[in-house]
Amino acid sequence: MFLYLFSLIYLIAYKFRELLYDLNLLKKYSIPAYVISIGNITCGGTGKTPFTIETAKYYMSLGYKVAIISRGYMAKIKNVNNVVLVSDGNELLTEYEICGDEAYLIAKKIPKCIVLVSKNRIEGCKSAIKLGAEIILLDDGYQYLKLNRNKNILLLDSYKPFDNGYLLPLGKLRELPNSIKRATGIILTNTDRKTINEKDLLTINKHKKNIPVYKIGYQVQELISLNTKQILNINSLKGTKTIAFSGIGNPESFIELLQRHQINVVDNISFSDHYNYGYNDILRVIETAQKHKIENIITTEKDAVKIEELCQAAPATFWYTKLEVTWDSFDMFEKLFTEDKNLKLGN
Numbered sequence: 065m066f067l068y069l070f071s072l073i074y075l076i077a078y079k080f081r082e083l084l085y086d087l088n089l090l091k092k093y094s095i096p097a098y099v100i101s102i103g104n105i106t107c108g109g110t111g112k113t114p115f116t117i118e119t120a121k122y123y124m125s126l127g128y129k130v131a132i133i134s135r136g137y138m139a140k141i142k143n144v145n146n147v148v149l150v151s152d153g154n155e156l157l158t159e160y161e162i163c164g165d166e167a168y169l170i171a172k173k174i175p176k177c178i179v180l181v182s183k184n185r186i187e188g189c190k191s192a193i194k195l196g197a198e199i200i201l202l203d204d205g206y207q208y209l210k211l212n213r214n215k216n217i218l219l220l221d222s223y224k225p226f227d228n229g230y231l232l233p234l235g236k237l238r239e240l241p242n243s244i245k246r247a248t249g250i251i252l253t254n255t256d257r258k259t260i261n262e263k264d265l266l267t268i269n270k271h272k273k274n275i276p277v278y279k280i281g282y283q284v285q286e287l288i289s290l291n292t293k294q295i296l297n298i299n300s301l302k303g304t305k306t307i308a309f310s311g312i313g314n315p316e317s318f319i320e321l322l323q324r325h326q327i328n329v330v331d332n333i334s335f336s337d338h339y340n341y342g343y344n345d346i347l348r349v350i351e352t353a354q355k356h357k358i359e360n361i362i363t364t365e366k367d368a369v370k371i372e373e374l375c376q377a378a379p380a381t382f383w384y385t386k387l388e389v390t391w392d393s394f395d396m397f398e399k400l401f402t403e404d405k406n407l408k409l410g411n
Contacts, residue, residue, distance in 0.1 A: 116170065128198045322385075
């Protein structure tokens with residue numbers, strides 16, 4: 065009942081804020097760039113980061129200068145208006161402790177992309193434009209109503225698109241399902257491993273109207289070792305007993321991904337989303353592996369950026385999964401961003 069009361073307070077607060085923007089009592093800003101928001105209506109676990117990376121690659125392949133603006137969850141930014149330049153499109157300029165794990169991972173995976181972190185996305189966008197950005201992707205920007213955008217992409221996880229149906233803090237919903245109507249495109253994630261249930265599908269169809277819906281999944285491209293520098297095909301560990309650990313929004317999907325590749329996960333250790341690991345955490349994982357007499361330990365790529373130095377002398381092999389995005393249509397990006405090949409930018 066205590067959490068339910070706070071969920072009601074949260075509902076009133078976010079609906080009141082939404083109303084103020086609808087009535088133009090809170091100002092919305094436009095910037096001289098093409099803005100695409102990629103977000104969700106639940107807290108974490110929908111696969112935004114891999115999709116954001118693929119979207120950036122798509123626009124870069126068309127010849128546009130792309131920037132990604134992250135709010136930098138867990139980033140060490142004292143002033144809300146400060147902007148941290150993670151990458152200028154040429155080199156990585158900061159550490160994950162400063163900018164947060166997601167922004168750091170994005171900058172590592174697409175080095176030619178500008179990556180910035182700022183809680184004030186407008187200031188972040190201004191900085192990106194000064195660096196020459198033509199296309200700006202707002203990572204986790206669905207609730208950032210202050211900034212007008214050209215595209216509003218909503219990701220919904222097929223496992224639990226609306227979690228338990230309750231708003232924060234009783235559930236994981238940031239908004240009610242009717243906020244789907246603000247989207248210009250809907251992406252159902254993890255559809256290769258989970259079929260969305262009929263009730264949730266009916267809820268989506270009720271609010272989506274003419275909004276196109278696409279499906280994507282994730283596959284392990286390869287396994288990369290953090291402390292032996294080996295690279296393996298995922299099938300190399302087929303049938304092998306392993307220990308898995310992660311600090312992500314949806315650890316169940318990570319375990320199912322490994323099991324789908326017939327990796328025998330004997331024990332799984334889940335940490336909170338965006339967890340900052342210490343030596344004792346890694347020692348706990350190693351001791352779990354030793355208890356089961358297991359040599360191989362697997363984690364996610366997002367977690368890997370935070371533990372590389374901690375596991376170098378470990379008496380076990382630490383692997384991370386390098387993922388690739390798969391989709392139900394070869395021309396999904398062509399359809400989703402159909403008019404974006406010949407944008408007249410800067411007007």
